[in-house]
Amino acid sequence: DTAVSQTPKYLVTQMGNDKSIKCEQNLGHDTMYWYKQDSKKFLKIMFSYNNKELIINETVPNRFSPKSPDKAHLNLHINSLELGDSAVYFCASSQDSGTGGRINEKLFFGSGTQLSVL
């Protein structure tokens, strides 16, 4: 069974459209993330949720809205897609270290969603 699964794997869409990417983890982890990887492979965190609560919200346009219906799921909805949104989006999860969550433990990544905005 895939530990962190995200769908779809590929997403090709027109500018101005709204799209969603779904993520699910079956590891029982408390924390989930969305990362964006650009064409130069630079990976940047976008959002982080712990037990359905938003704990990290980086400087991301408000067209991007994460939603966590439960701690096993973290979806990403993007409104009014722009050309610059083209990238690979990765979902990840990690287990609370048990020390108040202040120390980052290892991340488990999904296989990515390649978004192409035309």
Add this chain to the structure above:
Amino acid sequence: SQQGEEDPQALSIQEGENATMNCSYKTSINNLQWYRQNSGRGLVHLILIRSNEREKHSGRLRVTLDTSKKSSSLLITASRAADTASYFCATDRDSWGKLQFGAGTQVVVTP
């Protein structure tokens, strides 16, 4: 801002050789992690080294950490074609979940 930066950006070696790549960072850390990314796939965790550790081994991987120089190295010994991938270091600061990744070192191992 980018916390970890890998060096070199690209590395090409032959099977059986060792591959060494370095990571430098700017601020104090709790731990440093190395990840591997095969083409078209997600990142896979390799090793986590804590700030009070100096060296760690896992199979053919050896990681060192020098907090005084704010740098780490990843050594892959006796490389194989299957080691062809991009390797990333990731550092944390004091924020929960805020791992900072560099742009990676692309390693190509030829048979």
